[in-house]
Amino acid sequence: MRFKLFTALLIVSATGYAQNEDSLKIRAIANDILLHGKAYDNLHILTKQVGARLTGSPQTYKAEAWGQKALQQAGADRVISQSCLVPHWIRGGKDEASIVLPGKKNQPLDILALGNSVGTGPKGIQAPVVLVNSFDELEQKKATLKGKIVFYNYKFNDTYIKTFDAYRDAVGYRGQGPSQAAKYGAAAVLIRSMSHAADNNPHTGSTRYNDSFPQIPAAAMGLQDADRLAALLEKEPATVFLKTNGKMLPDTVAHNIIGEITGSEFPDEIITVGGHLDSWDPAEGAHDDGSGCVQSIEVIRALKAIGYKPKRTIRVVLFANEENGLRGGSKYAEEARTKKEKHIFALESDAGGFTPRGFGVTMSQEQLNKLRSWLPLLSPYGICDISHGGGGSDIGPLYRELGTPLAGLQPDSQRYFDIHHARSDVFESVNKRELELGAVSMVALIYLVDKYGL
Incomplete structure (x- = not known):
């Protein structure tokens, strides 16, 4: 019994010494x-x-x-x-977008083309915008999307304490959103930036095209502009001009x-x-x-x-x-x-x-x-x-x-x-x-x- 107690004390002593040595080293x-x-x-x-x-x-x-x-x-x-x-x-130049208002000055939107996305061409794209808040809503509106600009306004879930959970929840709209919209004939895509910031900085990031569908231009929009455009579309139709210059070499x-x-x-x-x-x-x-x-x-x-x-x-x-x-x-x-x-x-x-x-x-x-x-x-x-x-x-x-x-x-x-x-x-x-x-x-x-x- 004494031998077992002595052995246990030695083990505890050695463990304590090792932890102390490691503590000093750290x-x-x-x-x-x-x-x-x-x-x-x-x-x-x-x-x-x-x-x-x-x-x-x-x-x-x-x-x-x-x-x-x-x-x-x-x-x-x-x-x-x-x-x-x-x-x-390559981004290939400054990205541009604006809400087109007939008879009035266009309202600029702060955007960044998504990485790996194709450009619009030098003349840009001007088309009516369809507001989509989820992929389920995309399916519901698929018959109306041909030739339109799809605007994914999927928001970060602010109830997630770990913000990477919010990112994982939303990032599919950046990654798969353009191809999902292209499947139904959309001309381009705008997405709400992957962020819950209070500013209007757009956030880029890569997208991944599905080879089964056309590659269409895609850009991210600052959150304040996203809210502004969404509020407008809830009241009346709107048209957006979009110009990006992205190109894969x-x-x-x-x-x-x-x-x-x-x-x-x-x-x-x-x-x-x-x-x-x-x-x-x-x-x-x-x-x-x-x-x-x-x-x-x-x-x-x-x-x-x-x-x-x-x-x-x-x-x-x-x-x-x-x-x-x-x-x-x-x-x-x-x-x-x-x-x-x-x-x-x-x-x-x-x-x-x-x-x-x-x-x-x-x-x-x-x-x-x-x-x-x-x-x-x-x-x-x-x-x-x-x-x-x-x-x-x-x-x-x-x-x-x-x-x-x-x-x-x-x-x-x-x-x-x-x-x-x-x-x-x-x-x-x-x-x-x-x-x-x-x-x-x-x-x-x-x-x-x-x-x-x-």
Whole structure:
């Protein structure tokens, strides 16, 4: 009995020592990032000196060069570029729309063409507008849609506390809306922006055409203008003029930029952490996803700064082409499968640089329980929840190809869709301390996974 008690005390003592050691190590990580971090400075360079990074644009390659330099300066053992073919869509000029009022001055509408959409042609399109509040209503009005502009006015559900739930609920109107309307002969589509912001900034984002139906022009409208147009259509018929210039060019080449620290004990076991380097063209892509890129680079810099030598190989990947093709993430997973690499964990930051709240994961219950056992170590830095459901678009292919356990940083989401894919996603909208606390949480989790495995 005494032997069992002594053994139990030893186990408790050892566990307590390990937790104390980990607590001190994570405190060192936090101190380094909060006092000497480079994430905010790196983000300033990426947003102000490179700017918007639409796939295939000249800024794509400026961003790749920036990423290589930033990873080298962070202390990566090696930095490589991984090429992939990517779509090359261009906006082609200023998007225009207005409510046509016979005998009066037209009322302009603030719009942005949807990514990957076709243009109207140089003369634009002028046609009556049909208000549609849901796909069910589209079906009810299908006989009236030929030659018309369909206006999807599906609103974000403000009762969802997690705003990504509202986005998932509404985003089908951006993704499938144009083809659904084209099926019934519509000439073009306007959509209410995927946002619950109080301003009038339109939010772009990609659409996906169904090859069974004609490709028609599609654009997003600011919320104030959407409300104004909807109120008018509830009272009387209205005509809208729409001009967009979008065009899809032949695929071009872009690159995943990869920096890594080679593992000291298990170099063949790979931990991936990253964000996507591309952004939409109206703004600087500060939250989406410059923040995720600079937070990921901090993983290498901070671990090097505190003198930690990872057991496993840690790769930071700045992914190409998340926004309108996901070619970078797909290429990374494809090459990992071809090379028979052993990927034990992947973490992504692609939900903005706001205050960290938790991690969403895609993994077994046993693995989730292990991560949850680390909450006492992570909670001092804002992480209060680790739950099923999460990862990231870029690392999703790793799960599908290799079954790799995934996690995604989940910052506070209340302001994210105010700026998502809009001109307001600029450096000035990022809070330095919130950005750094997100980096602290990511580096801490990578440290724990590296030390203890899954």
